[in-house]
Amino acid sequence: GDSVHPPYISRLLTWGLQNEFWLAGRNNTIPTIRTGYPALGVVKPSESGSELIQKNALILPISMEGIRALNTNIFSTMVDTIHGLKEMKFNSIRVKVHSGHPVMQYFQDISDYFRLDCEVYQEGELGPHIEWADLVIGPIDSGAFVETMAKGTPYYPMRLHPSSLRKKYFGNV
Numbered sequence: 001g002d003s004v005h006p007p008y009i010s011r012l013l014t015w016g017l018q019n020e021f022w023l024a025g026r027n028n029t030i031p032t033i034r035t036g037y038p039a040l041g042v043v044k045p046s047e048s049g050s051e052l053i054q055k056n057a058l059i060l061p062i063s064m065e066g067i068r069a070l071n072t073n074i075f076s077t078m079v080d081t082i083h084g085l086k087e088m089k090f091n092s093i094r095v096k097v098h099s100g101h102p103v104m105q106y107f108q109d110i111s112d113y114f115r116l117d118c119e120v121y122q123e124g125e126l127g128p129h130i131e132w133a134d135l136v137i138g139p140i141d142s143g144a145f146v147e148t149m150a151k152g153t154p155y156y157p158m159r160l161h162p163s164s165l166r167k168k169y170f171g172n173v
Helices: 017-025 038-042 071-087 104-113 127-132 143-150
Strands: 012-014 032-034 056-059 092-096 119-121 135-139 155-158
Touching: 012 017, 017 032, 056 071, 056 127, 071 092, 071 104, 092 127, 104 119, 127 143, 135 143, 143 155
Parallel strands: 012 032, 056 092, 056 135, 092 119, 135 155
Antiparallel strands: none
């Protein structure tokens, strides 16, 4: 809600302090109930040892981050990230496009055009891709961040510039 319209909801279910901090920053008085992140109940930590052998990298393309974001940055960031991973000698790279993204073919076309030598997926669950990966690179504001870390897989969060996401809501990340 705002100064003209009442809120559409009577309470906000939050993952934790970061959601509550965001709501307080909006000068909103809706009560909050901390539920945690419900998807974590089905996540099992990885059985792998502590040694990280960097061979499989999963990239979750960053989505548009509000009105300040530039759509083209999504694709140039993907290309730059894959080039960097190749320089770091990663053997296999996958791109998992969010199931709700309307232009999955763009990612495949860009992969083909730049000869990125990576697999591009959209359908199916994220879990098997995380299981396959030695590390995941993806959006700072995604539930995949929490799910990946709960499995014990390193997650490197990204935030494009310009962005409508405020750094102060992401703490030390």
